[in-house]
Amino acid sequence: MQPSQHLTPAKAFSPDSPAAHPPGLLHRLAAESGFRFNGSDPWDIAVADRRFYRRVALQGSLGFGEAYMDGWWECERLDQLFHRLLRVDADRRIERWVNLRRLGAAARRLLVNPQSRRRAFVPGEHHYDIGNDVFEAMLDPTMSYSCGYWVRARTLDEAQHDKLDLICRKLELKPGERLLDIGCGWGGLARFAAEHYGVEVLGITVSREQQKFAAARCAGLPVRIELIDYRDLAGRFDKVVSVGMFEHVGPRNHAAFFAIIDRVLAEEGLLLVHTIGNYVTSREVDPWIDKYVFPNGHLPSAAEITRAVEGRFLIEDWHNYGPDYDRTLMAWWDNFERAWPALCGKYGERFYRMWKYYLLSCAGFFRARQGQLWQVVMSKRARSAMYRSVR
Known part of the structure; x- marks a missing residue:
């Protein structure tokens, strides 16, 4: 595996930036999970790229993880963030929302055996x-x-x-x-x-x-x-x-x-x-x-x-x-x-x-x-x- 380009550390936008205002479902999940976008708690998400919300809306869990890999958001304590997200089943709710990708994945698993010989x-x-x-x-x-x-x-x-x-x-x-x-x-x-x-x-x-x-x-x-x-x-x-x-x-x-x-x-x-x-x-x-x-x-x-x-x-x-x-x-x-x-x-x-x-x-x-x-x-x-x- 070859070294990747070094990523610039993410910096949160100011609270009045468009990146500080998540759309519908993400806002509700944040409220239910007990984290904030650009908050001060160690489990809060600091958004560094305004494209983050659209990426999660279109790609769900995959976009959430890839955006982190790309430095689009930061979190001091990822383990605590995921504890909060998963105790309210945020992953399943996001994936239902991104139903086009979900239907495609479901169809693939019906048609093929992913664990075949x-x-x-x-x-x-x-x-x-x-x-x-x-x-x-x-x-x-x-x-x-x-x-x-x-x-x-x-x-x-x-x-x-x-x-x-x-x-x-x-x-x-x-x-x-x-x-x-x-x-x-x-x-x-x-x-x-x-x-x-x-x-x-x-x-x-x-x-x-x-x-x-x-x-x-x-x-x-x-x-x-x-x-x-x-x-x-x-x-x-x-x-x-x-x-x-x-x-x-x-x-x-x-x-x-x-x-x-x-x-x-x-x-x-x-x-x-x-x-x-x-x-x-x-x-x-x-x-x-x-x-x-x-x-x-x-x-x-x-x-x-x-x-x-x-x-x-x-x-x-x-x-x-x-x-x-x-x-x-x-x-x-x-x-x-x-x-x-x-x-x-x-x-x-x-x-x-x-x-x-x-x-x-x-x-x-x-x-x-x-x-x-x-x-x-x-x-x-x-x-x-x-x-x-x-x-």
């Missing part, structure tokens, strides 16, 4: 392969790019260690077992499970950078990392885990995803799916996130998960700790901001604004409770052992 490697190429240096700077030493578990933790490192151990305990891992890790990332869980629980691991990913990094860090352990789509899986495994990958499967493929796991999982085995969840069922995705962060993603609802597993798996345990993602994202942002002086020459100011908008808007998403974080443990009906919930 042909498109399986798009998320890896677009997001996970941007550069390991960004993720090494932002994440903890295990390179865990998913929600930490903050019940006892005081630092990000502790929260991610506790999350990995919680997953292994929920799966009841035993020495000598075979564990399949679908969406293994940079190999943090695979390495942890092999080192601390004595299991053999197959990790799969659609990111070439992750595959190379994970294979190197797991060298000398009974861990194999492969660059394949989950639809190409073969073999038999005692336990199966998927952490932060189910968001890339898509509703058209949910049933097939669980059918494949059903085929490779031992009768007495356990499956754990760790996924971000949507508080409602919706086929719509945020257009800015879809374009700049996670193309072709879809956040499942609880209803979509239960429909997909009904008749195939029993749900043994459903654990929601979504508020922990807010804290995780804020820790990632702190790490990224500290590391930025060493990264800026390679990535440039526009990337910085994009990444800041991504992390802090997502923190607001979880703080507003639109976003959930679920760990769901499942088993086959044929399993004879009683499952005991672990917290």
Whole structure:
């Protein structure tokens, strides 16, 4: 990725400028959300370009995010702004308003399968392969790019260690077992499970950078990392885990995803799916996130998960700790901001604004409770052992 042109810091227009007077819906959303245009609170929006309002009116969420990337508006605390916006569902209301774009996106998703086999490697190429240096700077030493578990933790490192151990305990891992890790990332869980629980691991990913990094860090352990789509899986495994990958499967493929796991999982085995969840069922995705962060993603609802597993798996345990993602994202942002002086020459100011908008808007998403974080443990009906919930 090449450095972008440095953007001039935005400066708000004076209160009597035309840019200080938002049109209808934006004015109502501001009043309901509790922020102001060109106000003095840290969550207020300082408008720097009078074209901002028209861009949001025509493009909705996509225009809102791109206008921030272009320096058309500023906000001291993006996380607090998004908390206020999303707790009144401002995103959905804006997108309904921009119904032409919304109808086009809805039609596209009806006609095509965004998460088809042909498109399986798009998320890896677009997001996970941007550069390991960004993720090494932002994440903890295990390179865990998913929600930490903050019940006892005081630092990000502790929260991610506790999350990995919680997953292994929920799966009841035993020495000598075979564990399949679908969406293994940079190999943090695979390495942890092999080192601390004595299991053999197959990790799969659609990111070439992750595959190379994970294979190197797991060298000398009974861990194999492969660059394949989950639809190409073969073999038999005692336990199966998927952490932060189910968001890339898509509703058209949910049933097939669980059918494949059903085929490779031992009768007495356990499956754990760790996924971000949507508080409602919706086929719509945020257009800015879809374009700049996670193309072709879809956040499942609880209803979509239960429909997909009904008749195939029993749900043994459903654990929601979504508020922990807010804290995780804020820790990632702190790490990224500290590391930025060493990264800026390679990535440039526009990337910085994009990444800041991504992390802090997502923190607001979880703080507003639109976003959930679920760990769901499942088993086959044929399993004879009683499952005991672990917290």
